[in-house]
Amino acid sequence: MQIYIVNDSPRAVALAQDLSLPLTDYWNGTGCLLRYDDDALTIITAEALSYSVNFLSGRLNYRQKRASHEAVVKAMGQKKRVLDATMGWGRDSFLLSQAGYDVCSLERSSIVVALVKDGQRRLQEKPFKILQQEAVEYISTLNQNDFDCIYLDPMFPDLKKSALVKKDMQILQLLATHDEQQGNLLDTALKTNIKRIVVKRPAKGSTLTLEKPNHSYTGKACRFDVYFS
Ligand SMILES: C[S@@+](CC[C@H](N)C(=O)[O-])C[C@H]1O[C@@H](n2cnc3c(N)ncnc32)[C@H](O)[C@@H]1O
Structure with missing residues:
Protein backbone atom coordinates (compact mmCIF):
# COMPACT_ATOMS: atom_id res chain seq x y z
CA MET A 1 0.00 0.00 0.00
CA GLN A 2 1.39 3.41 -0.98
CA ILE A 3 1.63 6.08 1.72
CA TYR A 4 1.97 9.76 0.75
CA ILE A 5 3.03 12.78 2.79
CA VAL A 6 1.39 16.19 2.29
CA ASN A 7 3.99 18.61 0.96
CA ASP A 8 3.11 21.59 3.17
CA SER A 9 6.07 22.28 5.47
CA PRO A 10 9.82 21.72 5.92
CA ARG A 11 9.13 19.07 8.57
CA ALA A 12 6.88 17.19 6.12
CA VAL A 13 9.76 17.22 3.62
CA ALA A 14 12.15 15.96 6.33
CA LEU A 15 9.71 13.19 7.29
CA ALA A 16 9.37 12.12 3.64
CA GLN A 17 13.16 11.85 3.46
CA ASP A 18 13.37 9.90 6.73
CA LEU A 19 10.68 7.43 5.71
CA SER A 20 11.57 7.38 1.98
CA LEU A 21 7.96 8.20 1.10
CA PRO A 22 6.66 10.39 -1.76
CA LEU A 23 5.47 13.94 -1.13
CA THR A 24 2.21 15.05 -2.70
CA ASP A 25 0.43 18.38 -3.24
CA TYR A 26 -2.81 16.64 -4.14
CA TRP A 27 -3.92 13.25 -2.69
CA ASN A 28 -6.17 11.21 -4.98
CA GLY A 29 -7.58 9.22 -2.04
CA THR A 30 -5.74 5.95 -2.67
CA GLY A 31 -3.46 4.28 -0.13
CA CYS A 32 -2.89 6.41 2.99
CA LEU A 33 -1.84 9.97 3.73
CA LEU A 34 0.39 11.35 6.48
CA ARG A 35 0.05 15.01 7.40
CA TYR A 36 0.43 17.33 10.39
CA ASP A 37 -3.03 18.28 11.72
CA ASP A 38 -2.92 20.79 14.61
CA ASP A 39 0.74 19.88 15.16
CA ALA A 40 -0.03 16.13 15.43
CA LEU A 41 1.30 13.74 12.79
CA THR A 42 -1.89 12.05 11.56
CA ILE A 43 -2.53 9.10 9.28
CA ILE A 44 -5.61 9.15 7.06
CA THR A 45 -6.83 6.10 5.17
CA ALA A 46 -8.74 5.80 1.89
CA GLU A 47 -11.82 4.98 4.04
CA ALA A 48 -11.38 8.38 5.79
CA LEU A 49 -10.28 6.85 9.10
CA SER A 50 -7.70 9.02 10.82
CA TYR A 51 -5.45 8.53 13.84
CA SER A 52 -2.68 10.28 15.73
CA VAL A 53 -0.99 9.09 18.92
CA ASN A 54 -2.17 11.07 21.95
CA PHE A 55 -0.90 9.67 25.22
CA LEU A 56 -2.80 12.10 27.42
CA SER A 57 -6.27 12.05 25.90
C1 LIG B 1 -1.42 -5.74 18.64
S1 LIG B 1 -0.21 -4.55 18.19
C2 LIG B 1 0.47 -4.13 19.75
C3 LIG B 1 -0.37 -3.15 20.49
C4 LIG B 1 0.36 -2.59 21.69
N1 LIG B 1 0.50 -3.57 22.74
C5 LIG B 1 -0.28 -1.33 22.22
O1 LIG B 1 -0.45 -1.23 23.45
O2 LIG B 1 -0.57 -0.41 21.42
C6 LIG B 1 1.11 -5.49 17.49
C7 LIG B 1 2.23 -4.62 16.90
O3 LIG B 1 3.41 -5.41 16.91
C8 LIG B 1 4.11 -5.24 15.71
N2 LIG B 1 4.82 -6.50 15.48
C9 LIG B 1 4.27 -7.73 15.36
N3 LIG B 1 5.23 -8.66 15.20
C10 LIG B 1 6.42 -7.99 15.23
C11 LIG B 1 7.78 -8.39 15.11
N4 LIG B 1 8.10 -9.68 14.93
N5 LIG B 1 8.74 -7.44 15.19
C12 LIG B 1 8.42 -6.13 15.39
N6 LIG B 1 7.15 -5.69 15.49
C13 LIG B 1 6.16 -6.61 15.41
C14 LIG B 1 3.04 -4.98 14.65
O4 LIG B 1 3.60 -4.22 13.57
C15 LIG B 1 2.01 -4.19 15.45
O5 LIG B 1 2.25 -2.81 15.34
Whole structure:
Protein backbone atom coordinates (compact mmCIF):
# COMPACT_ATOMS: atom_id res chain seq x y z
CA MET A 1 0.00 0.00 0.00
CA GLN A 2 1.39 3.41 -0.98
CA ILE A 3 1.63 6.08 1.72
CA TYR A 4 1.97 9.76 0.75
CA ILE A 5 3.03 12.78 2.79
CA VAL A 6 1.39 16.19 2.29
CA ASN A 7 3.99 18.61 0.96
CA ASP A 8 3.11 21.59 3.17
CA SER A 9 6.07 22.28 5.47
CA PRO A 10 9.82 21.72 5.92
CA ARG A 11 9.13 19.07 8.57
CA ALA A 12 6.88 17.19 6.12
CA VAL A 13 9.76 17.22 3.62
CA ALA A 14 12.15 15.96 6.33
CA LEU A 15 9.71 13.19 7.29
CA ALA A 16 9.37 12.12 3.64
CA GLN A 17 13.16 11.85 3.46
CA ASP A 18 13.37 9.90 6.73
CA LEU A 19 10.68 7.43 5.71
CA SER A 20 11.57 7.38 1.98
CA LEU A 21 7.96 8.20 1.10
CA PRO A 22 6.66 10.39 -1.76
CA LEU A 23 5.47 13.94 -1.13
CA THR A 24 2.21 15.05 -2.70
CA ASP A 25 0.43 18.38 -3.24
CA TYR A 26 -2.81 16.64 -4.14
CA TRP A 27 -3.92 13.25 -2.69
CA ASN A 28 -6.17 11.21 -4.98
CA GLY A 29 -7.58 9.22 -2.04
CA THR A 30 -5.74 5.95 -2.67
CA GLY A 31 -3.46 4.28 -0.13
CA CYS A 32 -2.89 6.41 2.99
CA LEU A 33 -1.84 9.97 3.73
CA LEU A 34 0.39 11.35 6.48
CA ARG A 35 0.05 15.01 7.40
CA TYR A 36 0.43 17.33 10.39
CA ASP A 37 -3.03 18.28 11.72
CA ASP A 38 -2.92 20.79 14.61
CA ASP A 39 0.74 19.88 15.16
CA ALA A 40 -0.03 16.13 15.43
CA LEU A 41 1.30 13.74 12.79
CA THR A 42 -1.89 12.05 11.56
CA ILE A 43 -2.53 9.10 9.28
CA ILE A 44 -5.61 9.15 7.06
CA THR A 45 -6.83 6.10 5.17
CA ALA A 46 -8.74 5.80 1.89
CA GLU A 47 -11.82 4.98 4.04
CA ALA A 48 -11.38 8.38 5.79
CA LEU A 49 -10.28 6.85 9.10
CA SER A 50 -7.70 9.02 10.82
CA TYR A 51 -5.45 8.53 13.84
CA SER A 52 -2.68 10.28 15.73
CA VAL A 53 -0.99 9.09 18.92
CA ASN A 54 -2.17 11.07 21.95
CA PHE A 55 -0.90 9.67 25.22
CA LEU A 56 -2.80 12.10 27.42
CA SER A 57 -6.27 12.05 25.90
CA GLY A 58 -9.44 10.09 26.55
CA ARG A 59 -9.38 6.72 28.22
CA LEU A 60 -5.61 6.26 28.04
CA ASN A 61 -5.15 9.41 30.13
CA TYR A 62 -7.49 8.00 32.78
CA ARG A 63 -5.74 4.62 32.70
CA GLN A 64 -2.21 6.05 32.95
CA LYS A 65 -3.14 7.86 36.18
CA ARG A 66 -3.92 4.52 37.82
CA ALA A 67 -1.41 2.49 35.83
CA SER A 68 -0.44 0.23 38.74
CA HIS A 69 -3.98 -1.25 38.62
CA GLU A 70 -3.63 -2.28 34.97
CA ALA A 71 -3.62 -6.03 34.25
CA VAL A 72 -0.56 -5.64 32.00
CA VAL A 73 1.34 -4.14 34.94
CA LYS A 74 0.24 -6.88 37.33
CA ALA A 75 1.30 -9.52 34.80
CA MET A 76 4.80 -8.01 34.66
CA GLY A 77 5.29 -8.51 38.43
CA GLN A 78 8.23 -6.82 40.15
CA LYS A 79 10.51 -7.19 37.14
CA LYS A 80 11.63 -3.71 36.18
CA ARG A 81 13.42 -3.73 32.82
CA VAL A 82 10.83 -4.65 30.19
CA LEU A 83 11.30 -5.24 26.48
CA ASP A 84 7.94 -4.56 24.77
CA ALA A 85 8.74 -6.45 21.57
CA THR A 86 5.51 -5.49 19.74
CA MET A 87 4.97 -1.79 20.48
CA GLY A 88 2.05 -0.96 18.12
CA TRP A 89 0.54 2.36 19.26
CA GLY A 90 2.63 2.14 22.44
CA ARG A 91 -0.25 2.11 24.92
CA ASP A 92 1.03 -0.83 26.94
CA SER A 93 4.57 0.62 26.81
CA PHE A 94 3.20 3.92 28.12
CA LEU A 95 1.17 2.30 30.92
CA LEU A 96 4.18 0.25 32.01
CA SER A 97 6.43 3.32 31.98
CA GLN A 98 3.87 5.25 34.06
CA ALA A 99 3.87 2.39 36.57
CA GLY A 100 7.63 2.82 36.98
CA TYR A 101 9.03 0.24 34.56
CA ASP A 102 12.06 0.93 32.41
CA VAL A 103 10.66 0.12 28.95
CA CYS A 104 12.38 -0.43 25.61
CA SER A 105 9.92 -0.95 22.73
CA LEU A 106 10.39 -2.59 19.33
CA GLU A 107 8.22 -2.08 16.27
CA ARG A 108 8.83 -3.23 12.71
CA SER A 109 6.64 -0.64 10.92
CA SER A 110 8.52 2.61 10.29
CA ILE A 111 5.18 4.47 9.93
CA VAL A 112 3.93 3.27 13.32
CA VAL A 113 7.29 4.25 14.83
CA ALA A 114 7.03 7.75 13.30
CA LEU A 115 3.50 8.23 14.68
CA VAL A 116 4.43 7.05 18.20
CA LYS A 117 7.61 9.18 18.24
CA ASP A 118 5.45 12.16 17.26
CA GLY A 119 3.14 11.37 20.21
CA GLN A 120 6.22 11.46 22.48
CA ARG A 121 7.38 14.76 20.92
CA ARG A 122 4.07 16.42 21.86
CA LEU A 123 4.28 14.88 25.33
CA GLN A 124 7.66 16.65 25.62
CA GLU A 125 9.21 13.59 27.20
CA LYS A 126 10.24 10.10 26.20
CA PRO A 127 8.61 7.76 28.70
CA PHE A 128 9.96 4.73 26.83
CA LYS A 129 12.73 4.05 24.34
CA ILE A 130 11.70 3.13 20.76
CA LEU A 131 13.67 1.04 18.28
CA GLN A 132 12.50 0.24 14.77
CA GLN A 133 13.46 -3.43 14.71
CA GLU A 134 12.23 -6.87 13.73
CA ALA A 135 11.66 -8.41 17.17
CA VAL A 136 12.65 -12.02 16.44
CA GLU A 137 16.04 -10.83 15.17
CA TYR A 138 16.55 -8.51 18.14
CA ILE A 139 15.46 -11.02 20.79
CA SER A 140 17.73 -13.72 19.36
CA THR A 141 20.75 -11.50 20.23
CA LEU A 142 19.75 -11.06 23.90
CA ASN A 143 21.42 -12.52 26.97
CA GLN A 144 19.56 -13.64 30.08
CA ASN A 145 20.38 -10.47 32.03
CA ASP A 146 19.64 -7.87 29.33
CA PHE A 147 16.00 -7.52 30.48
CA ASP A 148 13.92 -8.78 33.40
CA CYS A 149 10.88 -9.39 31.24
CA ILE A 150 9.86 -9.65 27.57
CA TYR A 151 6.31 -8.62 26.70
CA LEU A 152 4.65 -9.86 23.49
CA ASP A 153 1.37 -8.61 22.03
CA PRO A 154 1.26 -9.74 18.40
CA MET A 155 -1.88 -8.98 16.37
CA PHE A 156 -4.98 -10.77 17.57
CA PRO A 157 -5.52 -13.49 14.96
CA ASP A 158 -9.21 -12.83 14.19
CA LEU A 159 -9.03 -9.03 14.12
CA LYS A 160 -9.62 -8.79 10.37
CA LYS A 161 -12.89 -10.70 10.62
CA SER A 162 -14.52 -8.49 13.24
CA ALA A 163 -16.78 -5.64 12.14
CA LEU A 164 -16.44 -4.03 15.56
CA VAL A 165 -12.70 -3.45 15.52
CA LYS A 166 -11.84 0.07 16.70
CA LYS A 167 -10.49 2.46 14.08
CA ASP A 168 -7.00 2.66 15.59
CA MET A 169 -6.68 -1.13 15.38
CA GLN A 170 -8.04 -1.13 11.81
CA ILE A 171 -5.33 1.35 10.86
CA LEU A 172 -2.67 -0.71 12.67
CA GLN A 173 -3.82 -3.73 10.67
CA LEU A 174 -3.26 -1.77 7.45
CA LEU A 175 0.24 -0.70 8.47
CA ALA A 176 1.48 -3.91 10.09
CA THR A 177 2.61 -6.90 8.08
CA HIS A 178 0.44 -9.89 8.89
CA ASP A 179 2.62 -12.55 10.43
CA GLU A 180 1.76 -16.25 10.20
CA GLN A 181 4.74 -17.06 12.44
CA GLN A 182 3.79 -15.23 15.64
CA GLY A 183 4.81 -18.30 17.65
CA ASN A 184 8.44 -17.64 16.65
CA LEU A 185 8.38 -14.61 18.93
CA LEU A 186 7.58 -16.73 21.98
CA ASP A 187 9.94 -19.58 21.00
CA THR A 188 12.81 -17.10 20.53
CA ALA A 189 11.98 -15.26 23.77
CA LEU A 190 11.93 -18.51 25.78
CA LYS A 191 15.38 -19.45 24.43
CA THR A 192 16.94 -16.30 25.99
CA ASN A 193 16.19 -17.63 29.52
CA ILE A 194 15.05 -14.13 30.48
CA LYS A 195 13.17 -14.66 33.73
CA ARG A 196 9.67 -13.71 32.69
CA ILE A 197 7.89 -13.71 29.33
CA VAL A 198 4.36 -12.26 29.18
CA VAL A 199 2.06 -12.80 26.18
CA LYS A 200 -1.20 -10.88 25.66
CA ARG A 201 -4.00 -12.99 24.18
CA PRO A 202 -7.75 -12.60 23.62
CA ALA A 203 -9.49 -13.56 26.92
CA LYS A 204 -10.83 -16.80 25.47
CA GLY A 205 -8.17 -17.28 22.78
CA SER A 206 -5.71 -20.15 22.52
CA THR A 207 -2.15 -19.87 23.83
CA LEU A 208 0.31 -18.44 21.29
CA THR A 209 2.06 -21.82 20.89
CA LEU A 210 1.54 -25.30 22.33
CA GLU A 211 3.80 -24.28 25.25
CA LYS A 212 1.62 -23.99 28.37
CA PRO A 213 2.05 -20.84 30.49
CA ASN A 214 2.99 -21.10 34.18
CA HIS A 215 0.33 -18.58 35.11
CA SER A 216 -2.41 -16.44 33.48
CA TYR A 217 -4.12 -13.18 34.45
CA THR A 218 -7.53 -12.91 32.78
CA GLY A 219 -9.28 -9.56 32.35
CA LYS A 220 -12.53 -8.63 30.58
CA ALA A 221 -11.17 -8.56 27.03
CA CYS A 222 -7.76 -10.13 27.24
CA ARG A 223 -5.57 -12.57 29.08
CA PHE A 224 -1.88 -12.33 29.99
CA ASP A 225 -0.04 -15.66 29.81
CA VAL A 226 3.12 -15.69 31.91
CA TYR A 227 6.09 -18.01 31.29
CA PHE A 228 8.90 -18.27 33.87
CA SER A 229 12.35 -19.62 33.21
C1 LIG B 1 -1.42 -5.74 18.64
S1 LIG B 1 -0.21 -4.55 18.19
C2 LIG B 1 0.47 -4.13 19.75
C3 LIG B 1 -0.37 -3.15 20.49
C4 LIG B 1 0.36 -2.59 21.69
N1 LIG B 1 0.50 -3.57 22.74
C5 LIG B 1 -0.28 -1.33 22.22
O1 LIG B 1 -0.45 -1.23 23.45
O2 LIG B 1 -0.57 -0.41 21.42
C6 LIG B 1 1.11 -5.49 17.49
C7 LIG B 1 2.23 -4.62 16.90
O3 LIG B 1 3.41 -5.41 16.91
C8 LIG B 1 4.11 -5.24 15.71
N2 LIG B 1 4.82 -6.50 15.48
C9 LIG B 1 4.27 -7.73 15.36
N3 LIG B 1 5.23 -8.66 15.20
C10 LIG B 1 6.42 -7.99 15.23
C11 LIG B 1 7.78 -8.39 15.11
N4 LIG B 1 8.10 -9.68 14.93
N5 LIG B 1 8.74 -7.44 15.19
C12 LIG B 1 8.42 -6.13 15.39
N6 LIG B 1 7.15 -5.69 15.49
C13 LIG B 1 6.16 -6.61 15.41
C14 LIG B 1 3.04 -4.98 14.65
O4 LIG B 1 3.60 -4.22 13.57
C15 LIG B 1 2.01 -4.19 15.45
O5 LIG B 1 2.25 -2.81 15.34
